[in-house]
Amino acid sequence: LDDVKAKGFVQVGVNGDLFGFGKPDEKGVWKGLDVDTGRAIAAAVFGDADKIKYTPLTAVTRFTALQSGEIDVLCRNATRTLSRETALGLNFVQVNYYDWQGFLVPKSLGVKSAKELDGAAVCVLPGTTTELNVADYFRSTGMKMKPVVIENTAELAKAFFAGRCDCLTSDASQLAGTRAVAPKPDDYIILPEIISKEPLAPAVRHGDDQWYDIVNMSVLAM
Numbered sequence: 001l002d003d004v005k006a007k008g009f010v011q012v013g014v015n016g017d018l019f020g021f022g023k024p025d026e027k028g029v030w031k032g033l034d035v036d037t038g039r040a041i042a043a044a045v046f047g048d049a050d051k052i053k054y055t056p057l058t059a060v061t062r063f064t065a066l067q068s069g070e071i072d073v074l075c076r077n078a079t080r081t082l083s084r085e086t087a088l089g090l091n092f093v094q095v096n097y098y099d100w101q102g103f104l105v106p107k108s109l110g111v112k113s114a115k116e117l118d119g120a121a122v123c124v125l126p127g128t129t130t131e132l133n134v135a136d137y138f139r140s141t142g143m144k145m146k147p148v149v150i151e152n153t154a155e156l157a158k159a160f161f162a163g164r165c166d167c168l169t170s171d172a173s174q175l176a177g178t179r180a181v182a183p184k185p186d187d188y189i190i191l192p193e194i195i196s197k198e199p200l201a202p203a204v205r206h207g208d209d210q211w212y213d214i215v216n217m218s219v220l221a222m
Contacts, residue, residue: 001045001211004072009051012038013071016056017153019177021077030054034075037096037202040218041073058151060127063088066205073215074203077171079129084203092201093216097173099198101133103191104160104168104175111167114193118143123156123165125149133196134169157181167191171198 004010014022014034022034039049055071066074067089078084079099080092103114111117114137122145124131131149138145148165150156157178160168168178172190179188202219204212 001214004045004211008046009053010038010042010045010073011053011055011071012041013057013062013065013074013076014038014054015076015153016054017157018077018174019181020173021177022054022056022075033097034077034202037075037219037222038073040222041075041215044214044218044221058127058153059125060151063090063203066090066203069205072204072211077174077200078203079171079198080201080203081129085206089206090203091206091212092203093212094219095199095201096219096222097200099171099173099200100194101130101169101196101198102172102175102194104170104179104188105166105191106188108187109166111191114191114195115141115143117145117167119145120166121146121148121164123148123150123160123168125153125156125170126151128170129196129198130170137195171200173200 017023021032023032024030038052042052043049057065057076062074062076065071080095084090085092105111122134124134124147126149150159161182175190179185182188202215204215
């Protein structure tokens with residue numbers, strides 16, 4: 001809290017490419033649930049929601065940025081897990097979005113169930129629970145997959161729309177956001193299977209109880 005007050009703004013780690021969570025609009029104004037969460041924290045500390053700066057982060061760099069102090073809080077569609085809270089030295093606050101993992105496919109693929117994806121090329125973000133879950137799902141169902149791993153959310157979506165993979169797997173909210181900005185959204189469907197539960201929450205560094213309380217209560221107030 002002292003560091004944040006000294007510099008006069010909250011440095012928030014966000015996605016930068018995810019419609020509905022953290023993405024600048026055509027005028028460069030940041031919008032989305034994670035952006036609003038960061039603004040609530042700034043309002044709690046300064047009484048001014050605009051005293052905030054955003055750092056776009058990939059799934060691979062997000063936790064390192066928090067650990068190193070590059071950001072004050074991570075508000076970036078991240079799943080709360082035991083290993084992240086222990087091995088990475090982070091504390092997640094109150095969950096602010098209960099999500100689940102699924103599959104987005106083009107209608108032209110002719111698939112109506114994830115159980116028909118044997119041998120599919122699957123677009124997936126590295127360093128995520130998504131990557132682990134989809135491997136578990138294909139193994140448990142006796143199917144094979146060809147992972148297409150791309151670190152950047154926007155580039156991954158481009159690869160999917162360009163036909164480099166048969167399906168895109170991620171949190172359902174991210175799939176919906178990706179489909180919403182597709183050239184022709186109606187050409188794509190989210191399959192009915194739910195293969196995991198993903199409680200998304202903001203995170204702070206472990207051991208700073210006062211800052212944790214401020215971030216946690218800001219989320220609860222919303």
